[in-house]
Amino acid sequence: MTEVLQATGAIAPQPKGKTAHPIRSLLISRLATGVLSVIVISIVVYAATLVLPGDAATAILGQQATPERLAQLRSQLHLDQSPVSGYLSWAKAALHGDFGTSLTQGQRVWDLIAPRLANSAVLIVATAIVSTILGVLLGMWAASRKDSWVDHSLSVTALVASSLPEFVVAVFVVMIFAVTVFTWFPAVSILPEGEHIWDEPNKLVLPVLALVIVVTPYVFRMFRASLIEALSSDYVEVATLKGASTSRLLFGHALPNSLAATIQVVGLNLLYLAGGIALVETVFQYPGIGLALVASITDRDVPTIQFLVVLLAIAYVFLNIVTDVAVLLVTPRRRLPR
Amino acid sequence: MTTTAEPVSPPIEQGPVKRRGAVRRILRGALATRRGQVGLALTLLVVGLAFIGPFVPSRSATEFSGVPYSLPGNGSVLGTDALGRDVLARVLHGGWTLLLLAAISTALAVLLGAVAGVVAAYRGRVTETVIMRSVDIVLAIPQLVFVLLIVSVIGAKTWLLVLAVTLCQAPQVARVMYASAQDICERDFVKAVALWGVPPRTVIRRHIMPSLTTPLAVECGLRLSFSIILIAGLNFLGFGTQPPNPSWGVMVNENRLGLATNYWGVLAPAILLAILAVGTNVFADALARVAFGGERGEETAAVTALELTTS
Numbered sequence: 001m002t003e004v005l006q007a008t009g010a011i012a013p014q015p016k017g018k019t020a021h022p023i024r025s026l027l028i029s030r031l032a033t034g035v036l037s038v039i040v041i042s043i044v045v046y047a048a049t050l051v052l053p054g055d056a057a058t059a060i061l062g063q064q065a066t067p068e069r070l071a072q073l074r075s076q077l078h079l080d081q082s083p084v085s086g087y088l089s090w091a092k093a094a095l096h097g098d099f100g101t102s103l104t105q106g107q108r109v110w111d112l113i114a115p116r117l118a119n120s121a122v123l124i125v126a127t128a129i130v131s132t133i134l135g136v137l138l139g140m141w142a143a144s145r146k147d148s149w150v151d152h153s154l155s156v157t158a159l160v161a162s163s164l165p166e167f168v169v170a171v172f173v174v175m176i177f178a179v180t181v182f183t184w185f186p187a188v189s190i191l192p193e194g195e196h197i198w199d200e201p202n203k204l205v206l207p208v209l210a211l212v213i214v215v216t217p218y219v220f221r222m223f224r225a226s227l228i229e230a231l232s233s234d235y236v237e238v239a240t241l242k243g244a245s246t247s248r249l250l251f252g253h254a255l256p257n258s259l260a261a262t263i264q265v266v267g268l269n270l271l272y273l274a275g276g277i278a279l280v281e282t283v284f285q286y287p288g289i290g291l292a293l294v295a296s297i298t299d300r301d302v303p304t305i306q307f308l309v310v311l312l313a314i315a316y317v318f319l320n321i322v323t324d325v326a327v328l329l330v331t332p333r334r335r336l337p338r
Numbered sequence: 339m340t341t342t343a344e345p346v347s348p349p350i351e352q353g354p355v356k357r358r359g360a361v362r363r364i365l366r367g368a369l370a371t372r373r374g375q376v377g378l379a380l381t382l383l384v385v386g387l388a389f390i391g392p393f394v395p396s397r398s399a400t401e402f403s404g405v406p407y408s409l410p411g412n413g414s415v416l417g418t419d420a421l422g423r424d425v426l427a428r429v430l431h432g433g434w435t436l437l438l439l440a441a442i443s444t445a446l447a448v449l450l451g452a453v454a455g456v457v458a459a460y461r462g463r464v465t466e467t468v469i470m471r472s473v474d475i476v477l478a479i480p481q482l483v484f485v486l487l488i489v490s491v492i493g494a495k496t497w498l499l500v501l502a503v504t505l506c507q508a509p510q511v512a513r514v515m516y517a518s519a520q521d522i523c524e525r526d527f528v529k530a531v532a533l534w535g536v537p538p539r540t541v542i543r544r545h546i547m548p549s550l551t552t553p554l555a556v557e558c559g560l561r562l563s564f565s566i567i568l569i570a571g572l573n574f575l576g577f578g579t580q581p582p583n584p585s586w587g588v589m590v591n592e593n594r595l596g597l598a599t600n601y602w603g604v605l606a607p608a609i610l611l612a613i614l615a616v617g618t619n620v621f622a623d624a625l626a627r628v629a630f631g632g633e634r635g636e637e638t639a640a641v642t643a644l645e646l647t648t649s
Contacts, residue, residue, distance in 0.1 A: 033474070037474065037475050037478045038478075040475050041475060041478060041479060044475075045487065048487055048488070048490075048491050159616075159619070159620060159623060160616050160620075162619070163563065163615045163616045163618075163619030163620065164612055164615055164616065165567045165570050165571055165611055165612075165615055166571065167570075167571060167574045167587075167590065168570075168590070168608045168611050168612050168615070171590055171594070171604055171608050172608065172612075174597065175597060175601060175604070175605065179597045179598050179601070180597075180598075180601065187597070271480070272480075274480050275479075275480020275481060275482045275483045276480070276482060278482055278483070278486070278575070279482070279571050279574065279575065282574070282575060283594070293483065293486065294486070294575055297486050297489065297490040297577070298576065300490065305487070305490055309479070309483055309487050312479070312480055312483050313478055313479050313480075313483075316478055316479065316480055317478050320478075
């Protein structure tokens, strides 16, 4: 986000008349559509969670519920109003930071989710860092030995790893590193009440490993392809003829041009992780938002479902915009008005 | 009847012939590559096992046959699961629903997505805006979260699962087909046919669709492998096939706690799912390579994913 703000700040002071700056215009149009999509998604989520068969309150509480309890739940879910004003009062409360009270836990949704949000953020950030470094290094290795056995075996491994379902990878990881061959790490990542994942880093290792296996192939493929493209271009050939060393070729000439593709694929991976952690978190019973989402859907905890889905959609939409802007920032030629 | 049927019949005959030719060419090309052969072999191995499995004489898949988590031996090849049911029998019976649901939802998603994308490209104006903006909005929710949201509305029903997977895959197909169709719709032969007064539906079906069989075939492959992974994942989370019915995803979840005692309850379905996912994905990759050629084909997985998330 800071990058985006800096970009607008840096560009704003130079008005250019008719030719608007491409980054600024992109940012404005993408932000507008982003906000619009979030609004539409929130309407869809609100409508979807309340289209239970019959009366939502009865469906949640069951047939034996007392009338007082039903009335209380109806007002809690804004069901005593018309659908439109119900949505509006729900959205108004959410904008003021009130996301309602969990139906199963009795706690406020925010208090329930906040620590899990931190745990998931740690998981996602750790995965993103490890997978990017690993993918870039392996991609560089494969690209510098194009069509050798190293390149071929890395590419096949990447294809296989990227095809595997996340929970199958996670189960294999548990089998190998926690149960059968080695017993180095705990098989589940359940935390005692009030503790965060950084208090027990050894419970973080296996979930991160599983996600890294799933996500790294994309970084690897993208980086390898863009590096090969850069290495076969004319300017690199000129540099080679002038006698530049291999490391200078790689780091000085080819790497800067592969940056855009890398940012794009890291952004994509983050997007994927926003939704994809649910499966891996379930395998490890990792106390994050993915597990919370699955649990809230199983229990039909409507306020929690609404909050989590809208939250994930917001993260998804804005991550997308940040990725696009970051790509434009590192590829000056694409900034030129066409 | 005969007089009106005659002028229409030539395009009817031409369309399908052209279409079958293109698909056959891509399939043959994919099968000539090592990846295509390996992918198809792996896929057929698991598909064969899943569909022949229920007819193989074995113990009951839902009745208790021994002590929970007992090890292989004593007449049961892979031991028993968390409730003491025979693992081998459950593995043999637990594959076909997944494959059937994945095939149905892929077919529906490709059909719906292709129609939506091509109609949007051909019609333009309001139709285009409405279709493509709805596609954007569906794609702005993470796939798995979207399916979970739909499932949370009514509960885990089989038809709902198919519908959810279809609705979440269709926008991706729509976006690819829209991009491919835009170019075709501007071609002279399409405009000429439209000027002849041929109704839009016929123009799309007889004249635009046959030119789009290549991206369509690739999308079928990609979507099938995504659908399999998605449905298996939903089964694993408990939102698909309901116990006591056997399903590989459900088995992985049920027997997770017994990993240290009898790991076959998890390992057998997990290995089959892994082989199936790798097989379909490798085959889809081979299709994409043949369809779009060499280096470009190699990045298809990443590139299509890119096209899908960045608008």
